[in-house]
Amino acid sequence: MVTPLNFYTSIKLPEYVGRKAGTVEELLEGIRAVDGSCIFHHTYHFLYQTQYALAQPKSDFAYWVDVILHDFELAERLSAVNPVEFSTIRALRERLVGVMEEHLRANDCRARAPGNMDFYFIRANSVVVRTPYSACDLPSFRECLKKLSIGSLYHHLFESRMKPGIKANDFSDWLSDQLGLASLAEQIARLDPFLFTLEEIRGRILGMMPPAA
Secondary structure, three states, X not given: OOOOEEEEEEEEEEEEEEEEEOOHHHHHHHHHHOOHHHHHHHHHHHHHHOOOOOOOOOOHHHHHHHHOOOOHHHHHHHHOOOHHHOOOHHHHHHHHHHHXXXXXXXXXXXXXXXXXXXXXXXXXXXXXXXXXXXXXXXXXXXXXXXXXXXXXXXXXHOHHHHOOOXXXXXXXXXXXXXXXXXXXXXXXXXXXXXXXXXXXXXXXXHHHOOOOO
């Protein structure tokens, strides 16, 4: 028997975690120390907030290093770290730390953020809310997907990666585990949100599915 996929959305409540950075070295120390939800926020929330502007760095870290410290080389290297390529936040953190450590060894990074332009570490606590939509087969999944808000898409495709036991995302896991559609699930998991807006990703997922009977 198929377990239905219930659709949710979430409301973000930003919380300052009591840590800030004014230099590259302090930023590195912060990335090492803060919890995974903070790393997730600073790397993934761009997908939601810049959904109509793709030409953006791939993290708050890269943006701050670029715009505030003017360390363009490090900003480029941090922006090249694509968070969706990592299966865990720990692996993503380790990659960010490795990039920054290598840069610090090769460069004299003395620049300090001016005035009140320090980097403030934030986590986004999510209040998850159920929507009226639920799918039990591919046709109902298709119809729900057409109606979901951007916030719901973001929740199931990206926030779900933080949940224990998730292999790819809510959509891919359900399509593979409940409907046996491993190929479709893999195609969805491979979609790069830094190449497409969330609305374009919706369209591409709909286009991957066989036409309705």
